[in-house]
Amino acid sequence: MAVEWAGLGPELLLSLDRRRGQRGAQLQAAVRDAIRSGRLRAGERLPSSRELASELGVSRGLVQDCYAQLLAEGYLSAAAGSATRVAETARAGPADTGQRRDPPAAAGQAALADFRTGVPDLSSFPRADWVRALRDAARTAPNAAFDYGDPRGSAALREVLAAYLRRVRAAAADPEHIVICTGCAQGLGLTLRVLAKTGIDRVGVEDPGYNDAIYATGWAGVAAVPVPVDEDGIDVAALRATGVRAVVLTPAHQWPTGVVLSPGRRHELAAWAADRDAMIIEDDYDAEFRYDREPVGVLQGLAPDRVITLGTASKSLAPALRIGWLVCPPALSSVIAEEKDLGDRGSPALDQLALATLIESGRYDRHLRRMRGVYAQRRDVLTSALATHAPRVSLTGLAAGFHAVAQLPSPLTESAVVEAARERSVLLYGMSLYRFGGVAEPAQLVLGFGNLGERAIAAGIAAISDLLRP
Numbered sequence: 001m002a003v004e005w006a007g008l009g010p011e012l013l014l015s016l017d018r019r020r021g022q023r024g025a026q027l028q029a030a031v032r033d034a035i036r037s038g039r040l041r042a043g044e045r046l047p048s049s050r051e052l053a054s055e056l057g058v059s060r061g062l063v064q065d066c067y068a069q070l071l072a073e074g075y076l077s078a079a080a081g082s083a084t085r086v087a088e089t090a091r092a093g094p095a096d097t098g099q100r101r102d103p104p105a106a107a108g109q110a111a112l113a114d115f116r117t118g119v120p121d122l123s124s125f126p127r128a129d130w131v132r133a134l135r136d137a138a139r140t141a142p143n144a145a146f147d148y149g150d151p152r153g154s155a156a157l158r159e160v161l162a163a164y165l166r167r168v169r170a171a172a173a174d175p176e177h178i179v180i181c182t183g184c185a186q187g188l189g190l191t192l193r194v195l196a197k198t199g200i201d202r203v204g205v206e207d208p209g210y211n212d213a214i215y216a217t218g219w220a221g222v223a224a225v226p227v228p229v230d231e232d233g234i235d236v237a238a239l240r241a242t243g244v245r246a247v248v249l250t251p252a253h254q255w256p257t258g259v260v261l262s263p264g265r266r267h268e269l270a271a272w273a274a275d276r277d278a279m280i281i282e283d284d285y286d287a288e289f290r291y292d293r294e295p296v297g298v299l300q301g302l303a304p305d306r307v308i309t310l311g312t313a314s315k316s317l318a319p320a321l322r323i324g325w326l327v328c329p330p331a332l333s334s335v336i337a338e339e340k341d342l343g344d345r346g347s348p349a350l351d352q353l354a355l356a357t358l359i360e361s362g363r364y365d366r367h368l369r370r371m372r373g374v375y376a377q378r379r380d381v382l383t384s385a386l387a388t389h390a391p392r393v394s395l396t397g398l399a400a401g402f403h404a405v406a407q408l409p410s411p412l413t414e415s416a417v418v419e420a421a422r423e424r425s426v427l428l429y430g431m432s433l434y435r436f437g438g439v440a441e442p443a444q445l446v447l448g449f450g451n452l453g454e455r456a457i458a459a460g461i462a463a464i465s466d467l468l469r470p
Helices: 022-036 049-056 060-073 128-138 155-169 184-197 211-220 236-240 263-276 331-342 347-359 363-390 414-423 455-461
Strands: 177-179 202-207 225-228 246-249 279-283 307-312 324-327 394-395 403-407 444-446
Touching: 022 060, 022 394, 128 202, 128 363, 155 177, 155 307, 155 324, 155 444, 177 184, 177 263, 177 331, 184 211, 184 279, 184 307, 184 324, 184 331, 202 211, 202 403, 211 225, 211 246, 211 347, 225 236, 236 263, 347 363, 363 394, 363 403, 363 455, 414 444
Parallel strands: 202 225, 202 246, 246 279, 279 307
Antiparallel strands: 177 324, 307 324, 394 403, 403 444
């Protein structure tokens, strides 16, 4: 698809040799070469003859003659009242190895239902509120806000986040020790690289757990050590036995089982960290969305000198914003900020100011309250559909977030159900994807419903109802 340039068209870099004559022939050859090489794509507008003549310092008539010749040769097309464009039949030649192809369709694009996990309802992004926040931020930001700034991020956002996290997540948050990052992946990578420099070369990760934690450990040059998870969360006794001095976990809503780290385990973890001089990296990824029980605070509030809490706007607003934050122990905040500074000189300042404005205005809380209702209704539709069509499939992990775990009855297997469902355009994902070694027992599915409407949820489960019955 060609880019649709606004106005009279973009500038076009063409080279003419002023020492030579035949400028008309030179211009025709230059435009032909731009089309043949793929610099100008089929359907793209060319500058107006007046604009191109001005750019090249030649007469408008010379440009008009060039366009007329290339129209005759089939390289260009034009219609009355319309701009001159590269003809649809004009394609880059065989030598153009850089020609881009249209991207393949997304995996779930043609699906009846895609139970993909980890994605919020993208259609519910508060566009009007975000535009308003951006406009307010751009209007009121001081000139200094457009400089490189503090590597920790916008002071305004860090101040607002600290207050918000203290109030909503019971965090021991100080704006001086918050570092803004571009989401979970960067925040986790920064933290692990800093810990690696202190001599930590092995890090515990939950099993089953977050795949990105394993990728991040490899990126940071440390080894991932699996630690089992049970109905109370991560097994602290097993963690002690590994001998590691750092662990990555999701205590508020364990990914992907959905269990909540029990109070006893929380205290055991804090004691382990103190005994081992260890660090806990806490991913607080979707704690905003709780339904059936009181919210639990962050683990960081219990042991602020031993816990680094990672949060993002990816689940609460949208992944595309690429805004996250690290609540750091005082001893690590400056070195993590230095690592961030070396990597990218900081995250986009205007977006940070807009998020601060959105939170402080109360519109962020209003959006979260609305989305809790949306996700709770989708969860209820999923529960009802399974109760109707596959009553022997039980669901767990329903207290928070926008995914649930389906326990498949014997003798059903993950792979058989997933493959058969795909033949019916229903995309399912097995728990084995999140276990070390890809172990597929017990047979479980992780069903995401954040970006899936109620009708699609019901239709998807109905379409595979017989596959879910042994």
